[in-house]
Amino acid sequence: MTRTANISRQKTTGAHYTPPLLGRFVARRILSNLDVGRAEKLRVLDPACGAGALLEAFESAARDEGRVSCEYVGVEADLNALEEARLRLGGTAGDHLALLQGDFLEMAGPNQGMADLWGSTQQMADLTESFDVVIANPPYVRTQVLGAAEARRLAERFNLSGRVDLYQAFLVAATTSLRLGGIMGIIVSNRFLSTVTGASVRRYLANHYDLCEVIDLGDTKLFEAAVLPAVIVGRRKKPAQVRVSQSPTRFMRVYSVPAASVESDAPAQSGGIYDVLEQGRNGVYRVPEGIYRVSTGTLDTARDTGRVWSLTTPHETQWVQQVRSRSAGCFGDLAQIRVGIKTTADSVFIRSDWESLPEAARPEYSLLLPSLSHEDARRWARKEGDLPSARVLYPHEMRDGRRTAIDLACFPGAKDYLESHQARLRDRRYVAESGRKWYEIWVPQDPSGWAGPKVVFPDISPEPCFFLDRSGSIVNGNCYWMTLRPGVSDELLYLLLGLANSRLMTRFHDLAFGNKLYAGRRRYITQYVGKYPYPDPSARPARELVATVKELVESCERGPAETPLSHVESRIERLSQECFGLEPDSGELTP
Numbered sequence: 001m002t003r004t005a006n007i008s009r010q011k012t013t014g015a016h017y018t019p020p021l022l023g024r025f026v027a028r029r030i031l032s033n034l035d036v037g038r039a040e041k042l043r044v045l046d047p048a049c050g051a052g053a054l055l056e057a058f059e060s061a062a063r064d065e066g067r068v069s070c071e072y073v074g075v076e077a078d079l080n081a082l083e084e085a086r087l088r089l090g091g092t093a094g095d096h097l098a099l100l101q102g103d104f105l106e107m108a109g110p111n112q113g114m115a116d117l118w119g120s121t122q123q124m125a126d127l128t129e130s131f132d133v134v135i136a137n138p139p140y141v142r143t144q145v146l147g148a149a150e151a152r153r154l155a156e157r158f159n160l161s162g163r164v165d166l167y168q169a170f171l172v173a174a175t176t177s178l179r180l181g182g183i184m185g186i187i188v189s190n191r192f193l194s195t196v197t198g199a200s201v202r203r204y205l206a207n208h209y210d211l212c213e214v215i216d217l218g219d220t221k222l223f224e225a226a227v228l229p230a231v232i233v234g235r236r237k238k239p240a241q242v243r244v245s246q247s248p249t250r251f252m253r254v255y256s257v258p259a260a261s262v263e264s265d266a267p268a269q270s271g272g273i274y275d276v277l278e279q280g281r282n283g284v285y286r287v288p289e290g291i292y293r294v295s296t297g298t299l300d301t302a303r304d305t306g307r308v309w310s311l312t313t314p315h316e317t318q319w320v321q322q323v324r325s326r327s328a329g330c331f332g333d334l335a336q337i338r339v340g341i342k343t344t345a346d347s348v349f350i351r352s353d354w355e356s357l358p359e360a361a362r363p364e365y366s367l368l369l370p371s372l373s374h375e376d377a378r379r380w381a382r383k384e385g386d387l388p389s390a391r392v393l394y395p396h397e398m399r400d401g402r403r404t405a406i407d408l409a410c411f412p413g414a415k416d417y418l419e420s421h422q423a424r425l426r427d428r429r430y431v432a433e434s435g436r437k438w439y440e441i442w443v444p445q446d447p448s449g450w451a452g453p454k455v456v457f458p459d460i461s462p463e464p465c466f467f468l469d470r471s472g473s474i475v476n477g478n479c480y481w482m483t484l485r486p487g488v489s490d491e492l493l494y495l496l497l498g499l500a501n502s503r504l505m506t507r508f509h510d511l512a513f514g515n516k517l518y519a520g521r522r523r524y525i526t527q528y529v530g531k532y533p534y535p536d537p538s539a540r541p542a543r544e545l546v547a548t549v550k551e552l553v554e555s556c557e558r559g560p561a562e563t564p565l566s567h568v569e570s571r572i573e574r575l576s577q578e579c580f581g582l583e584p585d586s587g588e589l590t591p
């Protein structure tokens, strides 16, 4: 299979196989929470077993514990994968193995048992409430890929709400295969922990399980899927029954530490990341796979509050509370924060080569506005006069205080150009359906806002990259921009800029929103940045911060920095900490 075909197959079937060490880790977490004696028979199900990685890991971990009396059932839609599983497991799980080909979502539920492909007994293949253990890494396939009709069908069948993903259906179906008191150990995307849309999954888990452990493996890259994984281990209980277990839900959060950070001086550990995870102790660890910060604590999952599950230690919670308690408000009170323009046909509207078009088919220069995008972002400020190379054909103007589409008759160059791309532009049917002209930009934004000073930032980046722009450029849809609300003093834009780029705010971002993306990137969007706290602007540290940032911005605008950037940034860091009453350089500001 070619790489592209493989990737697209992975997208539609969610087939990312679990690496053996991660499989073993999940198996051991399940075993350590199990209440079945070692000599007793154990029935284990993987409802989407692929090539058998998880069943193999469980078999090996159980054998190491002296459990030899286990029955394994694997279900898989893909016959080739199942054949691989048979070859892999046949030798070890042997007579105690049933591998079933089919759609688990159709097979699960009352009286749906079926015969094993390779002749095991009907009884072994009974999928109803008969398992002591479910171990799973179910397919993760989003609504967009599933298609609306399939998503609706799954939502009805499994009583799902919100944005449906295939893994949610598996979670519900696999629960019906688990006996009360049985343990589920499942690898899922960590998104549901921290997103509003994850509320239905959190509610389902809290209602049907006494959750033993929630482990957010964050950006550790321990798993090659496009999502960041979490491992959930829970004991099935009757729906809505109060928590049976006396012990609270334990959580562990593991994130990589940037090599440049002060924490990267952590001493090297013997063993690898999984040994560290097994120990489950707070700290920063340097292991062959990288440098990681491990945070542990307990999580209140018993009450269904609808709130996100914030995996923060008491110490971290206290830190966030302190920052909040010293704030005068949040960024959203002082500034309007918006996403840049979205043309939905960038190659037509945004180009760096307008000059190369024949003059007759070239839009009028007055319509071609400099367009700031991700690649143009420079922390703090761009050099003055350094306009972005791309320009956007902006087919809107203000008339009588209202934004309207330009009249093409007045712009023959733009008319010619746009008409030459008419088919592509008209293809955006939603533009016409919303009563707009075919050549309009989908999200045009407010041109008067661009003229004044604004803080611009890329929507996704590993570190904050906020910068002041005074060039009047338009902001592209892969960036956000922030302008002060009417009546707010101009100086405060420097205060917000300094804080937004500080490590203090990065830490706040991580702890308060817990939403890191793959490869250590963060999402900077209105929903988060609007909630950043700011301190009393009239207090000394805030005033000094304004002056320092202003000087830094002006120096960046003049050209290469006169004072080393790191020097000024340390000062900004110290002042930011002081603003919130934190001890300067208390070591509290590590990400």
Ligand SMILES: C[S@@+](CC[C@H](N)C(=O)[O-])C[C@H]1O[C@@H](n2cnc3c(N)ncnc32)[C@H](O)[C@@H]1O
Pocket: 013, 014, 015, 016, 017, 018, 046, 047, 048, 049, 050, 051, 052, 053, 054, 075, 076, 077, 078, 081, 102, 103, 104, 105, 136, 137, 138, 139, 140
């Ligand atoms: C993420 S992979 C995990 C495989 C294996 N458990 C592992 O951890 O390596 C998910 C598997 O689910 C299978 N699958 C997708 N839809 C399925 C369905 N409706 N019924 C059974 N298996 C399905 C895919 O073919 C894929 O092998």
